[in-house]
Amino acid sequence: MICTIFKREFLGYFRTPVAYVFLIVFLTASVGLAFFLGNFFKNNAATLESYFLFLPWLFLFFAPAAGMRLWAEEKRSGSIELLFTLPVTTTQAVLGKYLAAWAFLALAVVLSFPMALTVGYLGDPDWGGVLTGYVGAIFMAGAYLGICSLTSALTRNQVISFVISFVVCLVFVFLGWSVFNGALGAVLPVGAVDFVANCGFIPHFDPFMKGIIDPRDVIYFLSVAGITLFINVVVLER
Amino acid sequence: MIEVKGLVKNFGAKRAVDNISFSVRRGDILGFLGPNGAGKSTTMKMITGFITPTDGTAIVDGHDVRRDPVAVKRVIGYLPESAPAYGEMTVGEFLGFIAGVRGFRDAEARAEKVERAIRLTHLESVRHQTIETLSKGYRQRVGFAQALLHDPPALILDEPTDGLDPNQKNEVRALIKSMASEKAVILSTHILEEVEAICTRIIIVSQGKIVVDETPAEFRARQPGARLDEIFRSLTVGDMA
Known part of the structure; x- marks a missing residue:
């Protein structure tokens, strides 16, 4: 059941030009940032860190873009009535759609593999670190999309869905952003700042970039997704 | 087959459906009538499990x-x-x-079911077209095909002939009639002639309540000689306020 819904939703991206526009813009932006802002060449290091570094910020735009239609579109077109009079549970429908969006965003990330090949051609990268970077990016995408799927279920308007997703994700990015934490450090004790930072995305993504898969980070991203999807089901059943 | 027991639905302070009960057996075609906003669609949505009733329930083929x-x-x-x-x-997709x-x-089983549904609703010529490019009539038939696909024992059709031209209407009616012998059918409509043409029973709801539950012949006998819409009007006068 989940599989059928997943397939329809995933292929749905490619039935319209949305998928192609999305992939091209995402790849241009992510690779462009790595080259121009991340000093990919100047760093003179065989690593993809300058690519991964910008993903938490890029996902701010691209995760809501991938997730906004999940439920808002069903509500607007009325097809939600069709979907929920088919023999599927709300949980199955939520998971099927969410996994499709996740797979799509993961595909967008993985399509940057020529970057990895370039690094491999030019130098001798730590392939383990490259791999964990990708794994981390995909887990992080899962957390973003949990939020986007939930906000999409709150409205029938995709623009509203996009804006709310963006703002909520922005909060999660800010919580863990070193600049923000630095400012916070001026008013709050260290323990409190650490706690706040731990709620944000970036501190849990950092270790992946450095080649470390810490189960706590995996659990963090999966819990953000799990909690938001649970609320998503509750919201739809209400 | 379909047993509706004391369905109630409140939207805020407004009672949209007020204690509706009826049952439909196999072979029945129930015409569900009423003015707009009388609670027809809401009742159907509760029977199909799309919205949760405030009170009461529906039992379809033994399942609550x-x-x-x-x-x-x-x-x-x-x-x-x-x-x-x-x-x-x-x-097709x-x-x-x-x-x-x-x-x-x-x-294979999937393709067979899809073929059958396409054949029954005469969609052969548009099967490779995207649904958004179809005319209203074709879209309605796609909805029909989707409902018939698994050959269900119970069919619930919310205004199945809405937006169709007279020929298509006749076709849809003939289709419903041809399947009715082994199914329980509920259809809502605004067209009284339609009810007379195919339904074996009429239920009229007004302001969330059932005001009529009888056969078309009994319904006509209420005011011999009067047009159906006159009888309908006199029964649902409360909705016009």
């Missing part, structure tokens, strides 16, 4: 919609009002998706 909504959804074919579908899919969700796992 409140206890086991998925089982009820399995035995119902439902055509929602204005036949929503996924516009970016082609007719869409029906294939429905067949997949309906549990027809292997490709």
Whole structure:
């Protein structure tokens, strides 16, 4: 059941030009940032860190873009009535759609593999670190999309869905952003700042970039997704 | 087959459906009538498990919609009002998706169900077209095909002939009639002639309550010689305020 819904939703991206526009813009932006802002060449290091570094910020735009239609579109077109009079549970429908969006965003990330090949051609990268970077990016995408799927279920308007997703994700990015934490450090004790930072995305993504898969980070991203999807089901059943 | 027991639905302070009970057996075609806003669609949405009743329940083929909504959804074919579908899919893809969700796992069984539904609703000429490019009449038929696909014992059709031209209307009526012998059918409509043409029973709701539950012949006998819409008007006068 989940599989059928997943397939329809995933292929749905490619039935319209949305998928192609999305992939091209995402790849241009992510690779462009790595080259121009991340000093990919100047760093003179065989690593993809300058690519991964910008993903938490890029996902701010691209995760809501991938997730906004999940439920808002069903509500607007009325097809939600069709979907929920088919023999599927709300949980199955939520998971099927969410996994499709996740797979799509993961595909967008993985399509940057020529970057990895370039690094491999030019130098001798730590392939383990490259791999964990990708794994981390995909887990992080899962957390973003949990939020986007939930906000999409709150409205029938995709623009509203996009804006709310963006703002909520922005909060999660800010919580863990070193600049923000630095400012916070001026008013709050260290323990409190650490706690706040731990709620944000970036501190849990950092270790992946450095080649470390810490189960706590995996659990963090999966819990953000799990909690938001649970609320998503509750919201739809209400 | 379909047993509706004391359905109530409140939207805020407004009672949209007020204690509606009836039952439909196999072979019955129940015409569900009433002015706009009388609670027809809401009642149908509760029977199909799309919205949860405030009180009461519906039992379809032995399954209680409140206890086991998925089982009820399995035995119902439902055509929602204005036949929503996924516009970016082609007719064939869409029906294939429905067949997949309906549990027809292997490709052959799925293709067979889709073929049958396409044949029954005469969609052969548009099967490769995306649904959003279809005319209203074709879209309605896609909704019909989707509802018939798994050959359900219970059919619930919310204004199935809405937006169709007279020929298409006749075709849809003939189709409903031809399937009715082994199914329980509920259809809502505004067209009184339609009820007379195919229904074996009439229920009229007004302000959320059932005001009439009888055969078309009995209904006509209420005011011999009067037009059907005059009888309808006198019965639903409360909704016009």
